[in-house]
Amino acid sequence: xAIARKKDFLNELSTLWTRRLEGLGSAFLMTMETFKWILRxxxxxxxxxxxxxxxxxxxxxxxxxxxxCMGMVLALQSGTALTNMFNEPVFxxxxxxxxxxxxxxxxxxxxxxxxxxxxxxxxxxxxxxVTEQLDAxxxxxxxxxxxxxxxxxxxxxxxxxxxxxxxDVIGILGGCLxxxxxxxxxxxxxxxxxxxxxGWRSVVHGLIxxxxxxxxxxxxxxxxxxxxxxGATGVGKAVTSAVMYSLVCVLVSDYFLTLxxxxxxxx
Amino acid sequence: xxxxxxxxxxxxxxxxxxxVNLTVEKGKTLVVLGGSGTGKSILLKxxxxxxxPDAGKIIIDGTDITHCSAEDLQKVRKNMGYVFQEAALFDSxxxxxxxxxxxxxxxxxxxxxxxxxxxxxxxxxxxxxxxHLKPSELSGGMKKRVAIARTIAYQPxxxxxxxxxxxxDPIMTRVISGLIINLRQKMNTTSIVVTHDxxxxxxxxxxxxMLYEGKIIFRGTAEETKNTDNPxxxxxxxxxxxxxxxxQERSNQ
Numbered sequence: 001x002a003i004a005r006k007k008d009f010l011n012e013l014s015t016l017w018t019r020r021l022e023g024l025g026s027a028f029l030m031t032m033e034t035f036k037w038i039l040r041x042x043x044x045x046x047x048x049x050x051x052x053x054x055x056x057x058x059x060x061x062x063x064x065x066x067x068x069c070m071g072m073v074l075a076l077q078s079g080t081a082l083t084n085m086f087n088e089p090v091f092x093x094x095x096x097x098x099x100x101x102x103x104x105x106x107x108x109x110x111x112x113x114x115x116x117x118x119x120x121x122x123x124x125x126x127x128x129x130v131t132e133q134l135d136a137x138x139x140x141x142x143x144x145x146x147x148x149x150x151x152x153x154x155x156x157x158x159x160x161x162x163x164x165x166x167x168d169v170i171g172i173l174g175g176c177l178x179x180x181x182x183x184x185x186x187x188x189x190x191x192x193x194x195x196x197x198x199g200w201r202s203v204v205h206g207l208i209x210x211x212x213x214x215x216x217x218x219x220x221x222x223x224x225x226x227x228x229x230x231g232a233t234g235v236g237k238a239v240t241s242a243v244m245y246s247l248v249c250v251l252v253s254d255y256f257l258t259l260x261x262x263x264x265x266x267x
Numbered sequence: 268x269x270x271x272x273x274x275x276x277x278x279x280x281x282x283x284x285x286x287v288n289l290t291v292e293k294g295k296t297l298v299v300l301g302g303s304g305t306g307k308s309i310l311l312k313x314x315x316x317x318x319x320p321d322a323g324k325i326i327i328d329g330t331d332i333t334h335c336s337a338e339d340l341q342k343v344r345k346n347m348g349y350v351f352q353e354a355a356l357f358d359s360x361x362x363x364x365x366x367x368x369x370x371x372x373x374x375x376x377x378x379x380x381x382x383x384x385x386x387x388x389x390x391x392x393x394x395x396x397x398x399h400l401k402p403s404e405l406s407g408g409m410k411k412r413v414a415i416a417r418t419i420a421y422q423p424x425x426x427x428x429x430x431x432x433x434x435x436d437p438i439m440t441r442v443i444s445g446l447i448i449n450l451r452q453k454m455n456t457t458s459i460v461v462t463h464d465x466x467x468x469x470x471x472x473x474x475x476x477m478l479y480e481g482k483i484i485f486r487g488t489a490e491e492t493k494n495t496d497n498p499x500x501x502x503x504x505x506x507x508x509x510x511x512x513x514x515q516e517r518s519n520q
Contacts (some may be wrong), residue, residue, distance in 0.1 A: 128357075135317050136355040140369040140417075142342055 027223040030145060034153050037146040044151055051178025053153035055117050059163060062116065066108050067100070067167035071174025074099050079183045089183040096175035101198065102267070105168040106206045107254065110213035113160060114246035118221040121152055122242040125225025126235040134226070139239075149222045160214035161207045168206065205266050209257050213250050220246045268293055268312065269457065270423065271408035274323030276309055283309050284320070285481040293424075296451055296458040298468045300503060306350065308459040310478065311427050315349050316340050316461065327425065345373050348418030352429040354410035356402035362389070362413055369421040388416040408439035417448055419454070426450065428460040430465045444470045457480035465504055469493070471520060477503065 037043070052078035074096045079089040125148060126161050134144045172194065179185040226232050261267060269291040285304040291297045295324050301307045312318045314325055316332045324331050333353060348369075361498050365501045370376055374424040376384065389395050392412040411431060416467045419424055428447065432440040444467045450456050462468050468475060468489070475492045477485040477500050485492070492504060 120318070131353060131356055131358075132351045132355040135312070136349070136351060138317055139315060139344065139347070139349040141341060142368075142375040 003039070021164065023223075023227070026227065027219055029217050030149065030223055033143075033145045034149050037094060037143070037150045038154065042146050042150070043154065044147070047147075047151035048098035048154050051151045052159050055113070056159045056163065057157055059113055059116055059253065060166070062164055063109055063112050063167050064170050066112060067105065067171040068174040070104055070108055071096060071176075072178045074104070074176035075175035076172075076182060079179065083183075089179070089185065091193065092179050092185065093175070093185060094197045095189040096179075096190075097172055097194035097198055098202065098266065100171040101168050101174070101202050102207050103206075103254075103258075105171055106164045106209045106213060107250070108171075109160065109164045109167045109210065110250045111227050111247060112216075113156070114217045114221075114250065115243055117156065118217045118246050119239050119243050121218070121221035122228075122239045123235060124227040125222060126228030126238045129226060129228045130231050130234060144226065145222075149218075149226075152222060153218050155210060156214045156218040160217075161210045164210040166207055175179075178263065205261050206263060208266065210255060212257055216249045216253060219248045220249065268328065269459070270326040271310075271314060272324045272326065274313060274320045275470050276306070276312075276313060276318065276320050277282070280483050284313070284481075286322070287481075287483055289476065289483065291333055291457055291459060293457050294455045296460060296471050298449065298463075298472035299459060299462070299476045299478055299498075300468060300475060301447065301461075302503065306481055307478055308429050310364075311313065311429050311459060311461050313345055315427055316344065327497065345421070347425045347427065348421070348423035350414050350418050350431055351429045351432060352412070352475060354402070354411055354414040355408075356417070358402050360401075361398065362394075362395075362400050362402070362405075365402065365413060366398075366417045366420050369417060371391065373421050377392075384420055387419045389413075391419070392416045393442070393448075405424075408435050408442070411439075412446070413518040415443070415450075419456075421449060422454065424455075424457060425459045426456050428462075430461055430463065432462060432464045437466075440464060440467055443467070446478050447471045454503045499512060 072184045075092055078099075079096040082089050082091060082095075125134075125144075128144075128148075132161075134148075137144045138148060176190045177188050179190045180187055221242050224238045224245070228238040230237075269289070270288040274284050274287040275282075286483065287310060288356065289297070294334065299307050299310060309318060313320050316325075320333055323333070325333050327343050328346070330339055332340055332343055333383045335343070337508065356362075357368065360368070363382075363385050366388060367381050372385060373464055385398060386395065389397065392415055394409060394412055394430055397405070397409070397413075402413070415431070431447065432443050435443065445487065447460065448496070451458065458471075460471060469492075472489050472492075474486065474488060477497075478481050479499055485497050486497060495501060495504075
């Protein structure tokens with residue numbers, strides 16, 4: 001009895017891992033096919049621009065709000081800690097600036113885009129899958145990867161770094177506002193604290209990360225959409241799973257990306 | 268001509284198609300009958316190359332689509348159209364864009380010619396003047412007719428219909444069946460139609476086959492189907508239970 005249970009457990013475990021690996025392989029093949037279409041130049045300019053507008057314009061207000069609040073919180077927290085240590089809020093600008101540009105700007109933007117844009121992509125492609133619209137594309141001589149994934153892929157990869165740069169600026173402005181109003185620093189002091197200590201490499205560090213996050217979000221969203229099964233419930237599950245996988249992958253990859261970028265002295 | 272040779276398809280342990288052999292001559296309409304879940308739609312999707320069979324060949328105009336390159340498959344697909352069970356219209360596009368999709372992807376027509384062709388095919392299916400509407404604004408029957416219009420717009424030689432009349436009222440069923448007959452007469456299309464609807468099947472079929480438990484168990488003309496002694500086919504056609512109780516056993520399975 002115990003041996004049979006053990007066998008069942010091992011069988012289930014191996015099936016689970018086989019499915020996971022199959023999924024990983026399929027996502028990889030989808031990504032390769034996307035690159036193949038891009039390299040062949042089979043890109044719909046209209047669809048890509050529409051997607052860029054959708055991603056950029058509609059994500060802007062929420063990114064603006066979150067990054068501004070994040071900047072304010074950082075200035076408040078770092079100012080409090082530094083005042084406790086040194087009796088005055090020294091380096092508030094530097095700490096806030098570095099935190100935003102290197103880490104929180106790209107991360108918060110990626111989280112917002114994964115939750116808003118990634119989920120929307122999975123829901124749209126998933127609905128098309130369960131209503132046979134993807135099969136219809138095939139029968140009308142069109143690859144769904146070329147028609148649907150390629151424009152979204154290019155749009156996210158080009159738009160996310162711009163959104164991150166925007167989030168960085170707004171976050172720093174939020175930090176500056178708190179520094180001026182709470183810690184009696186002048187805006188000039190706050191800004192020069194950042195510019196004196198931060199080089200262009202720090203900005204590039206954040207932007208390089210954002211390209212990788214964009215890649216993760218769009219691959220997961222498109223793959224989950226294309227592999228949706230089982231009607232409306234299936235679409236719901238696919239969306240939840242896409243957002244969860246995107247966030248986990250973004251957060252885990254953050255550590256390794258930081259490790260590599262620091263090693264390459266892009267910091 | 269379509270040749271389906273020794274085709275097998277399984278999903279996990281479930282065998283869907285077992286050694287299916289079929290030939291459809293040019294200009295003929297073959298109707299595939301069978302209960303729900305017997306693999307009719309899988310057979311249709313396998314024939315058009317949407318699903319790869321586990322074994323066997325599907326030869327269309329001399330090209331084995333199960334073993335050809337993606338480019339060759341694409342060429343063969345230009346001659347094939349598929350009318351989906353739920354129409355599968357692109358809901359983000361207008362009716363005009365839905366109908367024009369295949370024309371833009373597979374033909375070299377200019378925008379004026381495309382516009383003209385959209386008007387032609389929509390009036391052929393009796394839906395002139397709805398170009399600007401979205402699929403969500405149409406009824407089930409209208410969606411199916413738009414799906415037919417989208418398929419015939421680029422004039423494929425082969426058309427596959429997946430339950431074209433399911434869920435429609437008797438009048439709309441006759442309209443769709445009439446369209447399928449019209450198409451064969453005007454464009455000499457070769458068709459495979461999957462249906463449950465016996466009235467429509469008898470109206471449009473040159474030949475009828477019955478798929479049962481993954482195998483083709485009957486093949487004949489409409490007249491032969493009506494007069495067959497095969498108990499499974501008779502049960503399906505006339506909805507009669509067998510005196511030996513096999514029907515009950517089958518439904519329990």
